[in-house]
Amino acid sequence: MESFFPAVIGNEKLRRRLATEIREGRFPHAYILAGKDGSGKMTFAMQIAAALACKNPDVLPCGECDSCKKILGGFSPDVLVIRKEDDKKEFSVNLIREIKSGLYIAPNELEKRVYIIEHAELMNASAQNAFLKMLEEPPHYAVFLLLCSNTASLLDTIKSRAPVLYTEVLPQSDVRAYLLEHSPRAREMAATDPSRLTSVLLSAGGSIGNAMFLCEDAEKYDAEKNLVYALLDALTAPAAAGIGMLCDALPTASDALCELLDMLKRAFRDIAVLQKAPTCAPLFFERADRAETYTMKITVARAIALVEAVDRLLADLRLNMDTRLAAVSLIGDMRTIMMN
Ligand SMILES: [Zn+2]
Numbered sequence: 602m603e604s605f606f607p608a609v610i611g612n613e614k615l616r617r618r619l620a621t622e623i624r625e626g627r628f629p630h631a632y633i634l635a636g637k638d639g640s641g642k643m644t645f646a647m648q649i650a651a652a653l654a655c656k657n658p659d660v661l662p663c664g665e666c667d668s669c670k671k672i673l674g675g676f677s678p679d680v681l682v683i684r685k686e687d688d689k690k691e692f693s694v695n696l697i698r699e700i701k702s703g704l705y706i707a708p709n710e711l712e713k714r715v716y717i718i719e720h721a722e723l724m725n726a727s728a729q730n731a732f733l734k735m736l737e738e739p740p741h742y743a744v745f746l747l748l749c750s751n752t753a754s755l756l757d758t759i760k761s762r763a764p765v766l767y768t769e770v771l772p773q774s775d776v777r778a779y780l781l782e783h784s785p786r787a788r789e790m791a792a793t794d795p796s797r798l799t800s801v802l803l804s805a806g807g808s809i810g811n812a813m814f815l816c817e818d819a820e821k822y823d824a825e826k827n828l829v830y831a832l833l834d835a836l837t838a839p840a841a842a843g844i845g846m847l848c849d850a851l852p853t854a855s856d857a858l859c860e861l862l863d864m865l866k867r868a869f870r871d872i873a874v875l876q877k878a879p880t881c882a883p884l885f886f887e888r889a890d891r892a893e894t895y896t897m898k899i900t901v902a903r904a905i906a907l908v909e910a911v912d913r914l915l916a917d918l919r920l921n922m923d924t925r926l927a928a929v930s931l932i933g934d935m936r937t938i939m940m941n
Contacts, residue, residue, distance in 0.1 A: 604660050606648045609641060610779055610809060611771045619766075620661050623652050631736055631745040633721065633760065635752050636768030639810020642748040643682075643719065645768065647673060649746060650680045650715040668711060679711040684719045690921070692723040697731040705740055713742050721747035722754050729756050736762045770807035777802055779809050786816045800887045804864070829864050829885070832935075837898040841936045851928040858924050859915060862931070866911040872896050873904035903938055910934040 605620035606612075622628045634642045651662035651672040662669045671677045683700060685692040700716055708714040724732060733756065736745065745763065749755065752765055777798070780787035790798040801822070805812035815822050828850060835844040852858045867885040872895050874881050879889060886892040899907070911931070918927055 606645065606652065606662070607660060607664070608648050609645050611775050612645070612769050615766060615768065619649060620652065623649075623661065624658075628653065628744070629764070630739045630743060631747070631763035633747045633749060633752060633755065633763045633765040634768060635749055635765050637770065637806070637808050638750050639805075639808035639812075639814070640768050640770070641809055642768060643717070646715075646717045646746045646748060647680070650677075650717065650744075653713050653715065653744065654679075654711045671710075677711065679708040679714045680717070681715070682717045682719065685723055690723070691725045692718075692720060692728050693725060694727040694731050697724075697728050697735070701731070701735055704735060704743060707740075708742050713744050715744045715746065718745065718747045720749065722749040722751050724755075729759060733758055733762070771809065772807070773802050776805060776807060776809055776812050780812055780816060784813060784816045786819060787812075790816065790819075796887050803882070803884050804867070825861055825864055828861060829868050832865060833868060833895050836935055836939055837895055841939050844932055844936055848928050848932050851924075851931070853924050855918055855921075855924050858927060859918055862911050862915050862918075866908055866915075868895075869899075869904045869907040869911065872899050873901045873908065876901050876904075899939075906938045907935060910938060 605616040609616055619628070634646060636642050648662060651664070651669045654668040654672060654677075655662035655666055656668075657663035657666060662673070664670070664673060668677070672680050675682075681700075683696055685696065735743075736759065739745070747755075747759075747763060752760065780798075780802075781791060787798060787801075790801070797819075798816075801812060801815045801819075804822075805815055828847075831850070832844070832847055835841060835847055838844075852861055864885060871883040871885050871892050875883065875886075875889055875892050876896050881889075883889055883892060914922075914927055914931055914934075918924070
């Protein structure tokens with residue numbers, strides 16, 4: 602039986618389309634692969650790179666031939682992954698210049714040279730303009746795969762030369778099946794604490810990367826969840842007493858704070874939704890009845906205002922707002938909403 606991109610979960614239509622393009626020799630010079638973080642874009646890109654070199658007609662890529670092994674093992678000099686430097690917030694023009702310096706030298710071993718650019722949405726304006734020049738006249742062997750979580754910041758001129766392919770959000774059943782196959786911790790949860798596994802799946806939002814992370818990092822996840830409960834308890838105590846004391850408990854690293862805020866947002870969303878639709882599946886609470894203490898004390902209007910306040914803060918944090926300032930402002934906003 603023929604199969605395409607066996608390591609990619611879901612995305613049936615997209616897999617079929619790309620495999621056909623590769624087989625018929627009409628795979629374009631560039632694609633933007635867009636999807637949530639953790640949705641498997643890198644796996645997909647590596648599979649595409651292998652498929653472009655693989656000669657096995659039945660399984661594309663086979664994973665067994667020499668070029669597949671080399672590419673999927675990360676050893677091929679003709680498949681290059683370009684990442685922004687760790688200490689930089691943006692993807693600078695220097696990285697594009699580096700690509701350009703080797704671009705016109707023919708591939709070493711393969712017919713193609715594949716450039717996989719991670720977090721392409723972080724390219725600043727000059728990086729994008731430099732990249733566009735390469736896209737306009739690429740050598741015949743060059744293939745660019747731009748991975749990004751959000752295409753809004755990419756120039757239209759780039760998007761017109763590199764069509765956007767959207768990877769799909771996976772159904773919970775697919776993510777669950779993947780976890781049970783690949784994560785011993787998930788199998789343990791399924792056996793001893795199935796509601797915990799359900800809550801991991803809910804929080805993962807269709808992303809295998811998130812789900813794996815949540816399973817393997819279950820302790821950290823517990824700590825975050827407990828902190829959200831502590832915030833909810835303080836918020837619903839008379840006069841929101843004690844909420845100020847939680848300010849110091851909030852994470853100081855921006856990523857960690859954003860993660861916590863996402864979780865808090867899901868809790869407020871549940872509190873609003875469960876009052877209107879009690880049978881709706883919660884996103885934060887393990888079970889609907891676990892939310893009852895809070896739905897009795899936080900009205901729908903307040904819960905919506907709280908979701909909006911958290912959203913505003915998330916937007917500010919993405920624009921590099923100081924995390925201490927964000928924590929103070931969160932506590933202040935929440936208190937104000939509960940008191941009004
Ligand atoms: Zn192969």
